[in-house]
Amino acid sequence: MRKKRYFSRGVTFLLCLVFAVAFLLPTVLTITNSFMSEAEIKSNYGMIFSTTTGGYVSKTVNLKFIPDKVSFSQYITGLIKSPEYLLKYWNSILLVVPIVIFQVAVASVAAYSFTRWRGKLRSGIFFFYVILMLMPYQVTLVPNYLVSDWLGILNTRWSIILPGIFAPFSVFLLTKFMRRIPYSLIESAKVDGAGEWQIFTKICLPQCRSALYSIAILVFIDYWNMVEQPLILLQDADAQPLSVFLSSINAGEIGLAFAMATVYMIPSLLLFLHGEEYLVEGIANSGSVKG
Amino acid sequence: MVTQMSKRKAKSRDRWNDFLQSLCFLSPSLLGVAVFFIVPFGVVVYYSLIDGVGSRSFVGLDNFTRLFQNSAFLMAGRNTLRFSVLAVPLAVVLAIVLALLLEARIPLKSQFRTFFLSPMMVPVASVVLIWQVLFNFNGTVNEFLRLFGADKIDWFQSEYSLIVVLILFLWKNLGYNMILFMAGLANIPRELLEVADVEGASEWYKFFAIKLRYLSPTVLFVTILSLINSFKVFREVYLLTGDYPYEELYMLQHFMNNTFKSLDYQKLSAAAVVMAVVMVVLIALLFKAEDWFGKDVEG
Numbered sequence: 001m002r003k004k005r006y007f008s009r010g011v012t013f014l015l016c017l018v019f020a021v022a023f024l025l026p027t028v029l030t031i032t033n034s035f036m037s038e039a040e041i042k043s044n045y046g047m048i049f050s051t052t053t054g055g056y057v058s059k060t061v062n063l064k065f066i067p068d069k070v071s072f073s074q075y076i077t078g079l080i081k082s083p084e085y086l087l088k089y090w091n092s093i094l095l096v097v098p099i100v101i102f103q104v105a106v107a108s109v110a111a112y113s114f115t116r117w118r119g120k121l122r123s124g125i126f127f128f129y130v131i132l133m134l135m136p137y138q139v140t141l142v143p144n145y146l147v148s149d150w151l152g153i154l155n156t157r158w159s160i161i162l163p164g165i166f167a168p169f170s171v172f173l174l175t176k177f178m179r180r181i182p183y184s185l186i187e188s189a190k191v192d193g194a195g196e197w198q199i200f201t202k203i204c205l206p207q208c209r210s211a212l213y214s215i216a217i218l219v220f221i222d223y224w225n226m227v228e229q230p231l232i233l234l235q236d237a238d239a240q241p242l243s244v245f246l247s248s249i250n251a252g253e254i255g256l257a258f259a260m261a262t263v264y265m266i267p268s269l270l271l272f273l274h275g276e277e278y279l280v281e282g283i284a285n286s287g288s289v290k291g
Numbered sequence: 292m293v294t295q296m297s298k299r300k301a302k303s304r305d306r307w308n309d310f311l312q313s314l315c316f317l318s319p320s321l322l323g324v325a326v327f328f329i330v331p332f333g334v335v336v337y338y339s340l341i342d343g344v345g346s347r348s349f350v351g352l353d354n355f356t357r358l359f360q361n362s363a364f365l366m367a368g369r370n371t372l373r374f375s376v377l378a379v380p381l382a383v384v385l386a387i388v389l390a391l392l393l394e395a396r397i398p399l400k401s402q403f404r405t406f407f408l409s410p411m412m413v414p415v416a417s418v419v420l421i422w423q424v425l426f427n428f429n430g431t432v433n434e435f436l437r438l439f440g441a442d443k444i445d446w447f448q449s450e451y452s453l454i455v456v457l458i459l460f461l462w463k464n465l466g467y468n469m470i471l472f473m474a475g476l477a478n479i480p481r482e483l484l485e486v487a488d489v490e491g492a493s494e495w496y497k498f499f500a501i502k503l504r505y506l507s508p509t510v511l512f513v514t515i516l517s518l519i520n521s522f523k524v525f526r527e528v529y530l531l532t533g534d535y536p537y538e539e540l541y542m543l544q545h546f547m548n549n550t551f552k553s554l555d556y557q558k559l560s561a562a563a564v565v566m567a568v569v570m571v572v573l574i575a576l577l578f579k580a581e582d583w584f585g586k587d588v589e590g
Binding site: 008009012013015016017019020022023024025026027029030045063106107109110112113114116117122125127129130131132133134135136137138139140141142143144146147162163165166168171176196200221225227228232243246247249254257258261264265268269272276279 | 309310312313314315316317319320321323324326327328330331332334335338389392393395396397398399402403404405406407408409410411412413414415416417418419420421424425431462465466470512515518519522523525526530543544547548551556559560563566567570571574578
């Protein structure tokens with residue numbers, strides 16, 4: 001019996017290992033390939049991204065994890081020689097940071113309202129939020145475009161930041177979480193004479209710190225990698241975020257793309273490593289769809 | 292008598308107070324949502340019912356009947372439906388499997404969890420490059436298949452393209468779904484499982500009779516999230532294959548994107564309205580389903 005258990009645990013472990021390697025592969029490839037020189041990249045992937053200039057090209061594609069010679073040339077090109085990458089990086093920060101901060105702020109207040117007061121009207125509104133949250137971007141694209149045009153913010157950062165702040169996704173998640181807070185906590189605070197704003201800031205927010213953090217991570221990652229919105233709402237190339245620019249890198253600069261992707265990954269990586277526990281914990285209590 | 296009256300008055304005043312306070316808290320969000328989503332969506336509905344932005348004459352459901360005769364729209368709808376029907380259940384079931392695997396007492400558990408989550412961080416551009424290296428006609432996967440004497444497959448230009456996108460979708464989303472299920476599993480009362488152990492219940496019985504019941508709210512939650520994400524995979528598909536991919540991959544998002552570029556607002560608005568209606572029906576069904584399944588484990 002005991003032997004059997006050890007055996008099944010071994011199989012489970014191996015299965016997890018196989019999955020984990022497969023899942024991790026693109027991350028590792030991105031990082032290691034960023035340390036290859038353009039010549040090495042070309043010889044490895046030349047078959048696929050046919051570049052016209054000369055140099056050795058391997059007959060078959062060569063997926064390599066470890067560079068022949070570690071080279072920082074891609075980083076030097078991207079970060080020092082050409083300022084446009086850093087500029088786009090800064091654009092990304094200017095777009096995403098306000099969205100994350102204000103979306104979570106607006107959402108936490110709204111979620112408190114959905115948690116504290118129930119009723120037909122409010123559950124109707126909540127259902128509406130869920131619907132909005134589920135709309136594919138292509139459905140909201142036209143409305144978004146129209147509003148930006150009316151408000152005169154088309155082709156400015158605000159055309160992305162403002163709709164981002166009011167996206168209903170985090171309202172939904174936070175409401176799920178807040179409804180798990182024991183009602184007695186709120187009741188007793190009320191008996192003690194606390195006002196709604198006090199209950200919200202002193203009891204509700206501290207209770208869902210991990211949820212706030214995990215939602216901030218999710219929102220950050222979502223907007224950090226946006227491509228469609230800036231392409232349509234922000235046609236001024238100088239203002240576009242690095243995520244768009246990276247996606248348009250042409251075949252001659254694969255190595256550079258990997259290097260810049262690695263640099264671009266750093267904030268997400270730090271957020272993850274720092275906040276993974278919150279991510280797990282924050283979700284653990286979010287519960288059901290309807291609440 | 293008087294006290295009763297004043298009590299009732301106080302009660303209605305309380306309710307009025309509650310209403311005002313709830314409105315105060317909700318208003319920033321509601322205002323933004325109204326300006327950026329609701330009002331413009333109303334305009335989209337209006338556009339779907341008129342003749343053209345220039346003439347603005349009301350044409351009833353003409354735009355819709357034309358839309359349903361449009362072969363590109365029908366194909367895109369079919370493809371999107373097929374992809375979601377395949378991708379969403381797979382994302383749910385495989386995530387449960389992963390979560391159950393990680394429930395076992397194995398070493399490196401938290402590292403595995405991190406690894407499964409890692410796809411969320413990889414920038415889209417990099418994902419697209421790697422998928423090209425892997426699935427190009429001369430790519431790694433075909434080279435690998437050749438070792439076993441198999442024929443090369445043109446992954447992006449054949450019915451296999453759906454599989455490539457499916458793999459991408461699962462790779463990206465399974466980790467997070469798994470976390471949600473792990474959380475759900477952790478919320479199951481331990482005593483219940485212990486009793487089942489004492490009674491000598493099999494693992495299968497424990498899973499279907501206990502775990503799955505308690506997971507049912509999570510299943511619905513993950514279903515909704517996966518549905519959202521199944522629409523988002525368009526970003527990668529678009530960057531991989533452009534405006535007009537292989538027929539099987541031509542999704543509603545391609546249709547809307549291309550219609551947007553050709554400035555046909557009537558067609559686009561009608562398509563957006565149809566999509567919205569389908570979503571409303573779908574979500575209402577999911578909510579009903581949660582009511583149905585979640586009844587006996589609420590609390």
